[in-house]
Amino acid sequence: MTGLDLIEVDSPVTGSTGSSLAPGRAQALWRSSQPLASTRRQRRRRIKDRAMTAALAACALIAAVPLVSLLWTTVSHGLARLDPTFFNQSMRGVAGVGGGALHAIWGSVLITLAATALAAPVGLGTALWLVECADRSRSALTSGLARAVRAVVGVTAGIPSIVAGLFVYALIALVAGPGYRSGLAGAIALAVIMTPVVESACEEVLARVPGELREGALALGAPQWRCVTSVILPTARPGVISGVLLGVSRVVGETAPLLLVAGFTDSMNLNLLDGRMASLPVYIYSQWQNKGVQAAAYDARAWTAALVLVALVLALHLTARLSARWATRKEH
Amino acid sequence: MSHLQLDRVSAYYGAFQAVADVSLNIEPCSITALIGPSGCGKSTLLRTINRLHETIPGARVTGDVRLNGQDVLGPGSDPVEVRSRVGMVFQRANPFPTMSISENVLAGVKLRGRRLAPKQAEQVVERSLKAANLWQETKDRLKKSGAGLSGGQQQRLCIARAIAVQPEVLLMDEPCSALDPASTAAIEELMVTLKSDYTVVVVTHNLAQAARVSDQTAFMSVDRAGQPGRLIEHGSTVSLFNAPTQTATCDYIAGKFG
Secondary structure: OOHHHHHHHHOOOOOOOOOOOOHHHHHHHHHHOOOOOOOHHHHHHHHHHHHHHHHHHHHHHHHHHHHHHHHHHHHHHHHHHOOHHHHHOOOOOOOOOOOOOHHHHHHHHHHHHHHHHHHHHHHHHHHHHHHHHHHHOOOHHHHHHHHHHHHHHHHHHHOOHHHHHHHHHHHHHHHHOOOOOOHHHHHHHHHHHHHHHHHHHHHHHHHOOOHHHHHHHHHOOOOHHHHHHHHHHHHHHHHHHHHHHHHHHHHOOOOHHHHHHOOOOOOOOOOOOOOOOOOHHHHHHHHHHOOOOOHHHHHHHHHHHHHHHHHHHHHHHHHHHHHHHHHHHHHO | OOOEEEEEEEEEEOOEEEEEEEEEEEOOOOEEEEEOOOOOOHHHHHHHHOOOHHHOOOEEEEEEEEEOOEEOOOOOOOHHHHHHHEEEEOOOOOOOOOOEHHHHHOHHHHHOOOOOOHHHHHHHHHHHHHHOOOHHHHOOOOOOEHHHOOHHHHHHHHHHHHHHOOOOEEEEEOOOOOOOHHHHHHHHHHHHHHOOOOEEEEEOOOHHHHHHHOOEEEEEEOOOOOOOEEEEEEEEHHHHHHOOOOHHHHHHHOOOOO
16 A cells, blocks of 8 residues: 555545544654655755745845945045034034034924924824724714724825925915914924824834733723823833834934925024924035035035934934833833 | 622623623622633623623623612713722733832722822732732832732732722632642632632632632533523532532533533
8 A cells, every 4th residue: 555545545534434544643654654865856945945045135135235335425424524513503604614503403303392292192192092992982983983083094194295294384374374484384294294103103002002901900990091091001101102203203304394394594593483494304405405616515514414314313213112122021 | 798699680792692691699708609611601790790891892781780789780880989899800910010019009099099198008018918918929029010920929919909999899700720720729728818808709610619719609501602601500619519400510510511
């Protein structure tokens, strides 16, 4: 009897039990009758395996090359003007060498902080409503509304940033008249982009809070709001922080909407509510675009601003990642 | 001393009926065990008593649950109030991971919006941990996270947390099913001491455990999947295990199903 005969005779699927061997034993016998030495088929498989592994590693390498090259170029070009003047002077009255980006750094910080102040509460609040209220509601209206909110958030996350800028430009024009530019308008545009990022990160992290903690708090006689503030939010806090930081790093490099609604200036402006306000990305753009006679000085400033911006984004990313890792470590 | 009465309690998850017409009298200061095969609705029935069942979307309860004669399920009763009088211990220990051991014990106080003077808080922590047989093991690490405790210690921490707010009834949903035999023995011992102060209702898969610790036993069963679970027999543990009146009880105790 060959191995194949055995398996057919004893196959439980056909139901025939012609042999005295139990099906499991027959299979074991059949397997052990196969040679263990490497066959041509196995060799071919090994070659394919190596080729595919190499191809995938090449993909990873190709993906990493531009990033490394970008970092290298930014650092090598940006170091030239990485001096104290860059951090303590604006561009007011500067027409050639010298000058700095203090006004743009302050502008970026203020606009991003204002955008975070707008987007973080709305994003976290939306996520809390979806996870803690809507998903637990028995009303068809509420679940319909929740579905609509999720759809809108998904779409908003995908709108091009310049469209968000145009939207806020039109919105501000309704209130303040056309042509009005301010840091606050820029912050609103960035908040439009940032809110869905914060919302989806928070929603994910809130949904991951174990139901047993929620039930444990309720079973102790906690009203729902105390369950949220004392148990759910503290448990989700590192994830919420990393979600907000991811949102910040998403918008801190935005150029198009700020160009439209915050504009550009060579001078310091610390008032979000009034007048044009510079920011790092727009500073880079304007240095590059409006080179004076000494073009090299403008290029050097643009590169240094780019270096500062990349360092800022990397630092934010790193903080977000570390915060998330700290959270997962605590869960176990 | 708190007396629990269940009258024709039925529980639903959406269109599915999980429990049908259970009427049960639970004596104060005793341990009542709910036993039965998986899916017979014993955990669901337990969760109707502190109104935790209804926190699941689509879940609802009909019938009547009375705590010392007071209506538990009716519109006039506040679930938050009910849950502060009926404590619960879950199958998997669920200490709050962001809180220290002593904060976990005081969680019930905090979650009800009450404040204690530091001296008083210390007393509550010590008394509750002592009552849960956990004081010796934790008195030197009260400020440390509860996550560092063993599974059995975590479960006793959850018991301490539940009794810190002095409920009248303590519900336990398979409190030992995730624990090793030594921790199980510790919890069982604790349950017996708890019954002098609390009315304890325990759901268990472990028949020997029901026989060891409980005074009363209620046997629930289900004909087949998709049918609601029903109460088959209820009586003193000794008589239910030694002289069951129903064939289903007899078969279950003999290990023929479940």
